Amino acid sequence: xxxxxxxxxxxxxxxxxxxxxxxxxxxxxxxxxxxxxxxxxxxxxxxxxxxxxxxxxxxxxxxxxxxxxxxxxxxxxxxxxxxxxxxxxxxxxxxxxxxxxxxxxxxxxxxxxxxxxxxxxxxxxxxxxxxxxxxxxxxxxxxxxxxxxxxxxxxxxxxxxxxxxxxxxxxxxxxxxxxxxxxxxxxxxxxxxxxxxxxxxxxxxxxxxxxxxxxxxxxxxxxxxxxxxxxxxxxxxxxxxxxxxxxxxxxxxxxxxxxxxxxxxxxxxxxxxxxxxxxxxxxxxxxxxxxxxxxxxxxxxxxxxxxxxxxxxxxxxxxxxxxxxxxxxxxxxxxxxxxxxxxxxxxxxxxxxxxxx
Amino acid sequence: xxxxxxxxxxxxxxxxxxxxxxxxxxxxxxxxxxxxxxxxxxxxxxxxxxxxxxxxxxxxxxxxxxxxxxxxxxxxxxxxxxxxxxxxxxxxxxxxxxxxxxxxxxxxxxxxxxxxxxxxxxxxxxxxxxxxxxxxxxxxxxxxxxxxxxxxxxxxxxxxxxxxxxxxxxxxxxxxxxxxxxxxxxxxxxxxxxxxxxxxxxxxxxxxxxxxxxxxxxxxxxxxxxxxxxxxxxxxxxxxxxxxxxxxxxxxxxxxxxxxxxxxxxxxxxxxxxxxxxxxxxxxxxxxxxxxxxxxxxxxxxxxxxxxxxxxxxxxxxxxxxxxxxxxxxxxxxxxxxxxxxxxxxxxxxxxxxxxxxxxxxxxxxxxxxxxxxxxxxxxxxxxxxxxxxxxxxxxxxxxxxxxxxxxxxxxxxxxxxxxxxxxxxxxxxxxxxxxxxxxxxxxxxxxxxxxxxxxxxxxxxxxxxxxxxxxxxxxxxxxxxxxxxxxxxxxxxxxxxxxxxxxxxxxxxxxxxxxxxxxxxxxxxxxxxxxxxxxxxxxxxxxxxx
Numbered sequence: 001x002x003x004x005x006x007x008x009x010x011x012x013x014x015x016x017x018x019x020x021x022x023x024x025x026x027x028x029x030x031x032x033x034x035x036x037x038x039x040x041x042x043x044x045x046x047x048x049x050x051x052x053x054x055x056x057x058x059x060x061x062x063x064x065x066x067x068x069x070x071x072x073x074x075x076x077x078x079x080x081x082x083x084x085x086x087x088x089x090x091x092x093x094x095x096x097x098x099x100x101x102x103x104x105x106x107x108x109x110x111x112x113x114x115x116x117x118x119x120x121x122x123x124x125x126x127x128x129x130x131x132x133x134x135x136x137x138x139x140x141x142x143x144x145x146x147x148x149x150x151x152x153x154x155x156x157x158x159x160x161x162x163x164x165x166x167x168x169x170x171x172x173x174x175x176x177x178x179x180x181x182x183x184x185x186x187x188x189x190x191x192x193x194x195x196x197x198x199x200x201x202x203x204x205x206x207x208x209x210x211x212x213x214x215x216x217x218x219x220x221x222x223x224x225x226x227x228x229x230x231x232x233x234x235x236x237x238x239x240x241x242x243x244x245x246x247x248x249x250x251x252x253x254x255x256x257x258x259x260x261x262x263x264x265x266x267x268x269x270x271x272x273x274x275x276x277x278x279x280x281x282x283x284x285x286x287x288x289x290x291x292x293x294x295x296x297x298x299x300x301x302x303x304x305x306x307x308x309x310x311x312x313x314x315x316x317x318x319x320x321x322x323x324x325x326x327x328x329x330x331x332x333x334x335x336x337x338x339x340x341x342x343x344x345x346x347x348x349x350x351x352x353x354x355x356x357x
Numbered sequence: 358x359x360x361x362x363x364x365x366x367x368x369x370x371x372x373x374x375x376x377x378x379x380x381x382x383x384x385x386x387x388x389x390x391x392x393x394x395x396x397x398x399x400x401x402x403x404x405x406x407x408x409x410x411x412x413x414x415x416x417x418x419x420x421x422x423x424x425x426x427x428x429x430x431x432x433x434x435x436x437x438x439x440x441x442x443x444x445x446x447x448x449x450x451x452x453x454x455x456x457x458x459x460x461x462x463x464x465x466x467x468x469x470x471x472x473x474x475x476x477x478x479x480x481x482x483x484x485x486x487x488x489x490x491x492x493x494x495x496x497x498x499x500x501x502x503x504x505x506x507x508x509x510x511x512x513x514x515x516x517x518x519x520x521x522x523x524x525x526x527x528x529x530x531x532x533x534x535x536x537x538x539x540x541x542x543x544x545x546x547x548x549x550x551x552x553x554x555x556x557x558x559x560x561x562x563x564x565x566x567x568x569x570x571x572x573x574x575x576x577x578x579x580x581x582x583x584x585x586x587x588x589x590x591x592x593x594x595x596x597x598x599x600x601x602x603x604x605x606x607x608x609x610x611x612x613x614x615x616x617x618x619x620x621x622x623x624x625x626x627x628x629x630x631x632x633x634x635x636x637x638x639x640x641x642x643x644x645x646x647x648x649x650x651x652x653x654x655x656x657x658x659x660x661x662x663x664x665x666x667x668x669x670x671x672x673x674x675x676x677x678x679x680x681x682x683x684x685x686x687x688x689x690x691x692x693x694x695x696x697x698x699x700x701x702x703x704x705x706x707x708x709x710x711x712x713x714x715x716x717x718x719x720x721x722x723x724x725x726x727x728x729x730x731x732x733x734x735x736x737x738x739x740x741x742x743x744x745x746x747x748x749x750x751x752x753x754x755x756x757x758x759x760x761x762x763x764x765x766x767x768x769x770x771x772x773x774x775x776x777x778x779x780x781x782x783x784x785x786x787x788x789x790x791x792x793x794x795x796x797x798x799x800x801x802x803x804x805x806x807x808x809x810x811x812x813x814x815x816x817x818x819x820x821x822x823x824x825x826x827x828x829x830x831x832x833x834x835x836x837x838x839x840x841x842x843x844x845x846x847x848x849x850x851x852x853x854x855x856x857x858x859x860x861x862x863x864x865x866x867x868x869x870x871x872x873x874x875x876x877x878x879x880x881x882x883x884x885x886x887x888x889x890x891x892x893x894x895x896x897x898x899x900x901x902x903x904x
Binding site: 160161162163164166285286287288290291292294295296297298328330331334335338 | 366369370371372422423425426429430433434435436439440443444484485489785
């Protein structure tokens with residue numbers, strides 16, 4: 001009897017149940033046979049597999065870190081070279097064995113170096129997307145779905161049907177139109193330092209904007225890192241002022257300044273003449289969110305999949321089972337239920353929303 | 358619809374009052390009749406599209422998406438129009454935008470079923486921002502931070518006239534206000550609609566600040582508080598109204614000119630006079646005294662009122678001033694004269710539903726201050742000071758009238774539950790339930806006494822939000838229960854205007870206008886106030902003591 005039950009739990013071609021290969025723990029998603037964590041969220045672990053360089057996924061202090069070379073370079077730039085004892089760079093598509101478990105990376109399209117982690121053992125294939133998006137992004141490799149996935153572990157940052165990001169080029173156009181309409185104001189564009197900043201800059205260049213862009217100091221290192229990886233960002237200058245120079249701030253009139261959104265509320269933000277606060281984020285589709293953060297020009301540009309992209313991706317990958325993590329898990333679970341798909345919310349804590357600050 | 362939706366979007370994202378006015382003025386200047394008139398009707402809440410209501414929109418969306426996914430989305434977004442506009446399964450690229458006047462004119466002539474069909478058709482065609490504007494428009498209640506008053510201020514600025522001039526004729530005008538805009542454009546005479554029993558713009562008071570308290574150019578010199586200069590009256594806690602009865606037409610207006618006659622037929626029936634009276638609308642308790650505001654609340658915002666409600670809570674007007682008597686406009690007379698006319702007027706009126714607001718003797722500032730904080734009834738909010746020589750002016754002129762509210766009650770309570778705010782605050786825990794200590798079966802326990810949202814700086818809001826997230830012990834839907842023990846808890850200084858007994862509340866008490874005055878990061882939770890302290894603040898029960 002017991003044997004029969006077990007047999008029914010197994011997916012085609014797999015000799016084990018998914019839980020034995022990966023399961024949620026307070027420290028993050030853990031792989032017992034491989035003895036590693038994917039994007040561990042709490043404290044240092046002996047071995048981490050990291051999907052991408054955002055701080056809530058890539059933390060410093062682990063014994064060993066396996067990630068793409070770009071992600072390792074980003075962690076190095078952010079935390080210094082001692083961020084881990086042992087680095088294991090893995091190119092997209094290259095396979096490695098960790099205690100008999102096969103691990104490889106497939107592009108996630110989220111930021112430079114971002115990857116889906118594919119974990120295989122005893123015929124079972126599980127894919128953890130990390131954060132991902134499906135739209136074109138000139139600063140990173142496009143998302144590539146992994147075929148024959150048994151368990152697809154999807155992020156759900158924008159996992160509500162209200163999140164439908166409009167066409168990105170239109171949002172860039174909105175910014176350029178506003179710059180043309182208010183030539184006396186400084187457009188302060190809130191962007192995350194990793195990924196969003198470089199993507200918005202690159203999109204502005206593609207739209208024909210060739211003037212110098214001014215950036216907050218917090219963006220410099222990562223912009224340079226992107227350029228070193230062959231992503232040309234055009235003329236950039238740090239938005240600093242020689243305080244002795246009277247009227248120096250006048251040179252920012254009609255210009256675009258990019259910085260982390262939180263910087264606009266501190267003293268740094270006050271130097272610009274007649275600033276027009278903008279924010280490039282998927283959250284901007286909810287008007288109340290924009291209002292709450294004092295944004296006058298919301299730009300709906302996201303590095304995450306929106307609702308349609310999340311659900312389309314699940315249909316495309318068509319896994320036996322869907323696991324959902326960090327974000328609005330319940331709505332995606334409900335959707336899966338309506339589609340007749342098996343779904344499970346992981347309720348991992350520690351990943352942040354792409355937050356306002 | 359495009360210009361209209363752009364205007365709404367910019368208005369909601371703009372915090373500055375002046376910029377809002379500028380945006381409206383620009384829109385009114387650039388948009389032709391009748392589109393701008395319909396927009397004005399939307400902004401001022403004068404447009405009533407029968408049939409299509411919030412419920413219709415809900416039905417439409419629930420026919421198209423899973424109700425459970427809708428509920429989750431609505432819970433997150435917190436605004437029906439925004440949720441529906443984002444979730445609506447539209448056809449991408451089908452964007453054809455009908456002009457606002459076509460939309461409104463079609464809806465006004467439609468039955469409910471037709472109206473819903475029209476709205477659904479437009480929602481299919483539009484993109485989310487225009488869908489949002491359309492839903493806001495048909496369901497009313499914009500909540501975009503623009504009051505009817507602000508829209509009228511913008512109109513006044515556009516035409517270079519005083520807002521009072523617009524308020525005076527407003528009730529005689531109807532959407533799409535072509536005659537109004539023609540006048541403001543300078544292409545026509547001021548419309549003079551024949552309004553019976555019109556609203557007269559109300560005179561308002563500034564809060565009293567005395568020169569010894571603050572270095573304010575408008576502050577009052579305490580020496581001015583002299584019986585020859587100022588009269589004083591109680592400021593009642595009801596709603597300020599203007600009762601007008603002229604040429605057989607009777608109306609009761611709020612101080613912003615909203616007509617609420619239909620809600621108070623009992624008062625209307627008693628208005629056997631030819632005059633315009635300024636006063637406070639109150640409910641009379643069975644013992645003849647003024648009932649607490651809570652009783653009046655039960656009668657407000659009703660489209661119809663039953664006989665039973667009127668018998669249980671009879672309404673009355675306590676008269677403060679008289680603006681017009683017969684054909685005579687008294688507003689240019691000094692208050693001293695108007696007061697005499699008012700006294701005679703109330704004496705002549707035999708109705709028990711209209712009485713006179715008594716004067717409070719004025720000697721000096723100290724005596725008045727004492728009276729202010731010890732009013733004869735708990736339903737008094739403080740004092741009004743009026744210069745004897747003041748004429749009745751529209752608006753809030755500096756100098757002639759002052760309001761001087763009693764000091765609020767203060768207690769230190771402990772935060773018990775936190776809830777995420779709505780709208781602007783939807784990602785912050787900003788609504789708090791707080792409690793005080795009382796003796797329980799196993800020693801001291803905490804009992805909830807009120808709920809208030811926190812309205813100070815964003816910085817403090819963030820700190821509070823952080824405290825809640827770090828001290829959560831349980832969650833019930835959107836509500837978090839936080840640590841509130843003698844060892845750990847956050848003390849909130851709560852200010853409130855009054856206290857009433859309430860069997861519906863666990864503590865037996867209900868606060869009026871509670872608000873969080875200060876966060877007491879420094880105060881140990883064990884030292885917060887006790888229920889006994891609050892019970893001592895309760896007014897004597899008018900029914901048992903005087904009845």
